[in-house]
Amino acid sequence: MKVLVTGGAGYIGSHCLVELIQAGFEPVVFDNLSNASRESMARVEQITGQTVSFVQGDIRDAQALEGLFTAHRFDAVLHLAGLKAVGESVAKPLTYYDNNVVGTVRLLEAMTAHGCLNIVFSSSATVYGDPQTLPIDEAQPVGGTTNPYGTSKYQIERMLGDWAAATASARVIALRYFNPVGAHPSGLIGEDPQGIPNNLMPYVQQVAAGKLACLSVFGDDYDTIDGTGVRDYLHVVDLARGHLAALNKLAQMDPGKTAVNLGTGNGLSVLQLIHAFEAACGAPLAYKVAPRRPGDIAACYADPRFAQRWLGWSATLDLTAMCEDAWRWQSTNPSGYSPA
Numbered sequence: 650m651k652v653l654v655t656g657g658a659g660y661i662g663s664h665c666l667v668e669l670i671q672a673g674f675e676p677v678v679f680d681n682l683s684n685a686s687r688e689s690m691a692r693v694e695q696i697t698g699q700t701v702s703f704v705q706g707d708i709r710d711a712q713a714l715e716g717l718f719t720a721h722r723f724d725a726v727l728h729l730a731g732l733k734a735v736g737e738s739v740a741k742p743l744t745y746y747d748n749n750v751v752g753t754v755r756l757l758e759a760m761t762a763h764g765c766l767n768i769v770f771s772s773s774a775t776v777y778g779d780p781q782t783l784p785i786d787e788a789q790p791v792g793g794t795t796n797p798y799g800t801s802k803y804q805i806e807r808m809l810g811d812w813a814a815a816t817a818s819a820r821v822i823a824l825r826y827f828n829p830v831g832a833h834p835s836g837l838i839g840e841d842p843q844g845i846p847n848n849l850m851p852y853v854q855q856v857a858a859g860k861l862a863c864l865s866v867f868g869d870d871y872d873t874i875d876g877t878g879v880r881d882y883l884h885v886v887d888l889a890r891g892h893l894a895a896l897n898k899l900a901q902m903d904p905g906k907t908a909v910n911l912g913t914g915n916g917l918s919v920l921q922l923i924h925a926f927e928a929a930c931g932a933p934l935a936y937k938v939a940p941r942r943p944g945d946i947a948a949c950y951a952d953p954r955f956a957q958r959w960l961g962w963s964a965t966l967d968l969t970a971m972c973e974d975a976w977r978w979q980s981t982n983p984s985g986y987s988p989a
């Protein structure tokens with residue numbers, strides 16, 4: 650099965666490539682390297698022992714897509730390309746709608762023109778906004794998003810639904826990721842954020858490595874187990890395997906669009922995550938309580954039962970593996986993919 654992987658050079662994409670190659674799929678990566686490095690592809694080749702087919706290009710470039718779909722006959726697309734920084738999306742909304750939404754329009758046009766009608770899309774738990782009940786199942790309302798990044802994911806999901814309804818035989822799976830963390834157990838690939846990380850786990854990793862002085866815990870007065878925010882952290886290798894399950898499901902599902910949560914179902918607080926990481930890296934982490942971060946919600950975790958039932962997928966790697974693998978990647982690649 651030949652699969653186009655947009656955004657395949659990024660954090661989640663590189664982990665998907667390893668699982669795809671090891672399962673015998675033939676991936677072709679299309680990435681503009683706006684938030685990634687070619688080195689991640691070299692590392693995937695090192696892990697798998699196979700050459701990765703890579704094309705540098707932008708999903709908003711119709712001509713580049715035409716060339717790509719003319720050169721390859723894809724059975725399916727894994728669509729991970731997108732910008733993902735919540736704060737930046739508030740400051741630059743048009744950049745986010747252009748890159749994420751317009752980019753997906755161009756991609757769907759190329760797919761339609763070339764008769765490639767199977768797509769797995771990287772959506773996010775952010776489409777649920779502030780959830781009404783926990784755990785969050787797929788029947789909960791979507792669209793109450795609080796920032797342009799989240800809204801772009803919601804709009805793309807709507808568009809994919811409309812496209813599937815209008816296109817006979819089109820099959821769409823929207824994977825609503827909860828909070829991916831960790832790295833490949835080889836320590837060769839992982840998350841390589843540019844500048845100061847926005848997300849908790851990469852920030853924790855850089856405090857542990859001595860690159861950042863102190864973690865700010867955004868709020869300790871939420872209605873949660875210890876007052877700090879609760880999220881559903883899942884190992885990126887589990888997440889990557891969820892994409893494999895989705896690709897296999899495309900061939901068996903009815904035409905149309907289906908959305909699936911990918912999470913563990915376990916809610917974990919910021920303090921719980923910090924303490925688990927301290928155990929993994931063997932040292933205490935400097936942190937202080939700071940005001941709540943605007944736009945944050947108290948708690949968010951998945952009801953993962955539909956993924957289990959429908960995709961036959963569930964998370965298998967625990968919090969210890971998430972922290973140990975993240976620490977292995979961080980400590981052996983202190984500058985990420987850049988030369989030290």
Ligand code: NAD
Nearest residue numbers: 656659660661680681682683684685707708730731771773
């Ligand atoms: P990432 O930034 O590491 O990967 C995204 C990749 O897309 C990068 O390699 C980037 O260079 C590429 N890209 C961006 N715009 C592009 C364009 N116009 N054309 C071609 N390539 C482009 O991010 P990630 O964490 O691997 O996330 C992958 C996907 O999963 C994104 O769509 C993201 O929104 C979604 N997602 C991520 C999280 C998370 O916490 N990491 C959570 C939910 C959803």
Ligand code: UFG
Nearest residue numbers: 773774775826827828847848849852865866867878919945
């Ligand atoms: N947090 C801190 N300090 C930090 C960073 C985060 O205390 O320096 C806290 C947050 O307040 C929150 C928790 O850690 O309680 C997790 O925050 P992240 O920024 O790591 O993740 P979010 O749940 O806010 O959002 C992430 C992605 C979104 C995605 C969402 C659901 O950034 O793009 O998960 O998948 F939509």
